[in-house]
Amino acid sequence: MGKQTIKPIISLQQFILKHEVKDLYRQILRVIRQVPNKEHQLELSQWARTEFRQNSYHTDEIVIKMYIQYGKRCLKELKNSVSLAK
Numbered sequence: 001m002g003k004q005t006i007k008p009i010i011s012l013q014q015f016i017l018k019h020e021v022k023d024l025y026r027q028i029l030r031v032i033r034q035v036p037n038k039e040h041q042l043e044l045s046q047w048a049r050t051e052f053r054q055n056s057y058h059t060d061e062i063v064i065k066m067y068i069q070y071g072k073r074c075l076k077e078l079k080n081s082v083s084l085a086k
Contacts, residue, residue: 013061014061017061017064017065017068020068021052021064021067021068021071024068024071024072024075025048025052025071027075028048028071028074028075028078029045029048031075031078031079031082032044032045032048032078034082034086035082035085036085036086044078051071055067
C-alpha cells in the first residue's frame, strides 16, 4: 500500500473563504467567455489563472479577504469592459 497523506482540518471560516475564492474565479471565467475576441479571452484567462495561482499560498484570512476584494473590483471592471465591447 502507498503512503497516505493526511490533509489538515480547516476551520469553517477557511472553508467559507475557499468557497468564495473558487466562486470568484468561476465568475471571472464566465465573464471572460463573453469577450468577443478569442485572443483576448485567452490572454484574460491566462491572467486570471496566474493571479489565482500566485496567491494560492496565502493562509492569513485578512490577506485572503483583501485579495477577494481586489478580485471583485477586477470582476466589476471586466464586466464593464465587456458590456462596452458588445
